[in-house]
Amino acid sequence: MRMQDKIVAITGAGSGLGREGALLFAAEGARVVVSDAVPGRSQKVAGEIKALGGSTTAVDADVRVEADMNGLVDIAVEAYGRIDVMWANAGIPEPGFGMQPLAESSLEDWNNIFAVNTTGIYLAWKAAARWMIANKRGGALLATSSAASFTAYPGFPMYTASKAAVNGLVRAAALEFGKFGIRVNALCPTHGMSVNFALPAEAEVLGKSYEEMQPWDPDKRAMPLRLERPPVLRDNANLALFLASDESSYMSGQTIQSTDGGQFARTSIIFPTDLGQSEDITSGSIPEDLREQIDR
Incomplete structure (x- = not known):
């Protein structure tokens, strides 16, 4: 059990990578506080974890609201006595999913993308770090960034900018929190990400990657690496598990490209x-x- 008795809070855990990570962490012995802004989603995931014998608590919380992130930490501490890992995973794409030119975008959209993708991480980490520092516990802060933070995604300029900001926050927070024994890292997925990311919030949670939703022919993929199966959510969740576990005890300030299939080579x-x-x-x-x- 790589996360035995660890207390983990995950934002955006009602679908996609967050849900996959919650299931994986619980299977590895963690007690997971599942958080999501869409009502009912976190409760459904918590039910799945309990059905598998795991320990969990469900919370409706919006990462854009500081009181919600403070409350998320309070609920974790009330339920389990402490918090060891805060995984700020929640994120949103751009309106039109890559079809809206930057010159035609709105300031409202820019502000909302940054509010979720960047400020949401800041608020979640700040709430967890304050408790860890006050209680001299140490811990791990984890974020879901993106390969877009290293190379621009066509049609996603605001999303790309928000994820590049996340990477800067990782480095700065690692520098500041290290003296308290708090590690700060991010995974930056390329492939194997949730198809729900492209769907409306009320859509059915499919639990599949984009690549799983179409016939898989490794020889027709852009990535240099050729495998007989498509990249899946668990491929990214496995890196999150490593970064949250004691196996990465001396890693901090890292932004690691997951599931890139060799594209960054x-x-x-x-x-x-x-x-x-x-x-x-x-x-x-x-x-x-x-x-x-x-x-x-």
């Missing part, structure tokens, strides 16, 4: 596909000017 420069595969590296399809540089 790419370069924008186009090289010949047979580079380095021929017996003579200075022959074949290497351009003449590059071959001259190699010869020198």
Whole structure:
């Protein structure tokens, strides 16, 4: 049991990665406080955890509201005596899901995206950190960032900016909270993310990744890594489990790309596909000017 008796609060845990993480953490021995802004979702996930023999508490909470995040910590402490991990997972995409030009976006949308994706992490972490510091407990603060924080997603400029801000907060918070024994990290998924992210809040929770919702042909995927199965939510949840567990006790200030399938090993420069595969590296399809540089 990698999370035996750990007390974990997760925001945005009513669907997608948060739900998958809640189920995984509970299976690994954690007592999980499931939080979600959509009424009824956290209670349903809590019911799933209890059906599997886990210990859990459900909370309706909005990460944009400071009182809700303070209340989330209070509920965890009241129910279990402390809080060990705060996973700020809640997030929202852009209106139109990539179809709205930035020049036609609204300040209201910008503010709401940052309120959930960035301020929501700040509020959740602040509430948990204040309790950890006051009670000299130490602990782990975790966030769900995104691969968009490293390379822009087309059509998602506001989302990209909000996730880049999260990565900066990870580094700054790790620097400040380290002296209290509090670790701060984020996972930055590329693939294996919830199809519910693209659906309305009231949509049925499907528990599947985008890639699972269509026929899987590894040879037709953009990622260099080829596997016989698609990336799934659990692939990302597994990294969250590691970062929340004592296995990563000396990791802090890290923003780790999960499920990228090798995409961050790419370069924008186009090289010949047979580079380095021929017996003579200075022959074949290497351009003449590059071959001259190699010869020198």
